[in-house]
Amino acid sequence: MVTDKSVASALGNIQDKPLLWQVGAVLAGTVFLAAASYVEVPLVPVPVNMQTLAVTLIGAVYGWRLGALTVIAWLVEAALGMPVLSGGAAGAHHFVGPTAGYLFAFPLVAALTGWLAERGWSGQRPVLAFLSMALGNAVCLVLGGMWLAVVIGPQDAWTFGVVPFLAGGLLKSALGASLLYALSRRKSPKSE
Template sequence: MTQVTHPTLAGTLAPAPSALRDLFLIAGGALLMGLIAQAEIPLQPVPVTLQTLGVLLIGAALGWKRGFAALALYLAMGAAGLPVFAGGSAGIAKFAGPTAGYLLSYPFAAAAVGYLVERFALDRRPLGAAAAMLVASVIIYALGLTWLGAVSGMQGQTLLNAGLTPFLLGDALKIGLAAVLLPAAWAFVRK
């Protein structure tokens, strides 16, 4: 029996690996991140969003180079005034506020998960992909909490209660969801 394969959208728009295809995927990742960021539960000083899900899935699906570029483009879009950050916010001032460390961590976290997924072929192994995503989440929290503590003066348990604890369960669910969605995302971006 012959297996019928259907072309992906990425493969139809740019069928062969090329700079055009890479640009399409990078722009698509940045736009997807901008859409995902709009799902927000306002908390102070850091809102609950789906941005972490976007970082993990985009990095794992696009690989470390394109994942980094997609999240860097996302940050540039927001800095330029496009309403792509959580709750439709934008502007360069976001990079001086309490969430700047989280935002600035996104390209690095995407690169880390992309590298680990590529290096160890974790795209078809959800538990391995979830472990790579956990590493990326640690990067997000390390930079996010460091910045939040520096600009707010919070330390210790107060800092953890503001910038980590409320997000742990949701991030565990996001890691699981991203790991399960990864094979479908790879099918979209691959040939």
């Protein structure tokens, strides 16, 4: 349950909505995440895209349970062959390739940012929202980098799978915190 009043107002208490409404929110979240996957800079072995921004926003807006469930639904779509991964990629083989660690980290990232948002790290507290999203990006890089180290070796994993994403992770965290702040300002009446 969301404990911060301004965050609860901004989130619209998605967790308290009827089941059909929540299913619609999950589907909308998977579409948002798929769209973010198409915004990319193709690098090898891991492309730069807007997925982590989408994953952290979904977690912060939906809460930890529904956020993680939404990301898992998106991963299932990908495994079933829907073109929802980076650049429209699809298929189960991505879950054993170089990007597998990042993909498996995404539900944890959504859960982390959602859990923190439920505790006030969102909305009217943009610095905490930024820190929440930065932590989510860090978790993604650590888990993704660890798997990539198994695939291509530790030095190359660090060089190609972590370092190129550090600045982008901070920028996406700032953008995500700004979007949450704007959302909370729009949905919450200003209290004096």
